[in-house]
């Protein structure tokens with residue numbers, strides 16, 4: 329169904345009576361924006377999912393602090409935390425969170441060159457290169473973190 | 482390829498209609514015909530009451546923007562053959578008030594555009610009437626992309642933030658501001674900042690990025706906005722520093 | 728037209744800083760502690776090792792910064808999502824209060840856990 333046909337039932341009520349006497353040209357039709365505008369296009373949906381990734385970033389902070397707290401409390405609480413983290417709902421939640429966080433990271437590094445205009449020897453560094461540098465930094469950072477966690481330090 | 486295609490065209494007659502309705506027309510399908518040619522065929526042969534804007538037929542004047550099958554597009558540069566076998570939906574540009582049929586009101590954009598002073602601002606005026614401002618090719622390169630804008634407003638039609646927040650200055654106006662900000666001959670950047678670095682300016686943008694996908698001229702307004710955010714934010718930080726270090 | 732907004736500028740800078748550190752560090756941490764260890768794909772680190780790592784002052788500071796900036800990132804994005812996505816313009820003040828209130832609460836908790 330057409331967007332316009334669907335909106336037709338949503339005419340703004342307050343505009344009708346006062347404007348009857350006004351010449352035709354000054355009574356334009358103003359479609360309303362649906363609350364679910366972000367379902368209308370794939371790109372809009374992807375945008376909203378990208379924005380919602382921030383909720384899972386916040387969840388990660390909570391999860392991390394629970395972990396850190398358990399470690400500080402001693403071996404037993406740490407073991408209990410590990411058990412808890414293996415419960416199906418925690419696991420599923422974390423898998424979903426991981427998917428969203430990856431979406432965040434990938435879109436973030438792809439967008440980074442948009443704001444940053446780097447120059448080297450008077451020339452503008454190509455956007456691809458800036459993005460590639462970000463992805464490389466991501467790889468290095470992940471490697472360092474994994475190394476520390478898995479017993480390197 | 483079939484030799485006809487159906488156009489579903491939005492009609493709105495403000496004197497009689499409460500809301501737009503769709504009307505179908507069958508037009509010849511030719512390899513070289515753009516949607517605009519189909520509309521002109523309707524106007525000339527089938528129904529003279531159909532209203533729409535166009536002028537140059539070559540992607541320069543920016544007046545033929547409409548919503549074709551849900552996407553904002555220049556109808557002179559969008560080909561019917563790409564939509565075969567059809568039907569093709571042709572609606573007015575989204576996010577603007579519809580005056581009649583496919584014609585939208587552009588007052589809002591016209592009001593916003595001069596706010597960003599899209600011209601060369603010089604501090605040394607008057608007295609520059611016959612001075613030549615030289616510019617090197619790299620300096621031209623800085624802003625050339627933004628100077629390609631034809632004010633077609635497709636980016637506004639694509640922008641959900643503009644739909645929700647009609648006060649948003651919008652993609653093209655900000656890209657045009659950058660077109661002059663980045664011009665080596667211009668000195669008006671700090672004046673434009675009063676308009677750009679506001680809640681209705683760049684800070685309203687959440688980087689949906691659709692303006693850039695919609696732009697038929699490769700202007701990349703989303704990139705222009707993003708870049709300006711960094712400029713404005715750095716400027717704000719510097720304004721907190723003691724005077725001498727700015 | 729409104730005035731230049733330095734609060735928006737600062738909010739955006741913190742959002743960006745948070746977006747950057749969380750994009751760099753959160754995926755690997757979540758992958759390890761949220762998925763890989765619970766699934767048993769790798770053995771989780773010994774308590775003694777983790778505890779030693781977490782007592783390092785540099786790590787404490789780094790984690791605190793990560794938590795705070797990540798929350799600031801969340802607050803900025805989430806308030807815009809509520810504002811635009813659900814068109815809750817009228818509730819703007821309340822939304823800002825809740826989001827940045829969440830940042831203060833979360834950061835205090837982080838400080839308490841990491842340095843308390």
Ligand code: SF4
Pocket residue numbers: 629630631632633634635636637652653656692695696697698699700701702
């Ligand atoms: S920026 Fe592109 S889409 Fe927007 S008005 Fe200019 S040419 Fe049209």
Ligand code: FES
Pocket residue numbers: 535536537538539540541542543544545546555556557558
């Ligand atoms: S008619 Fe001029 S841009 Fe299409």
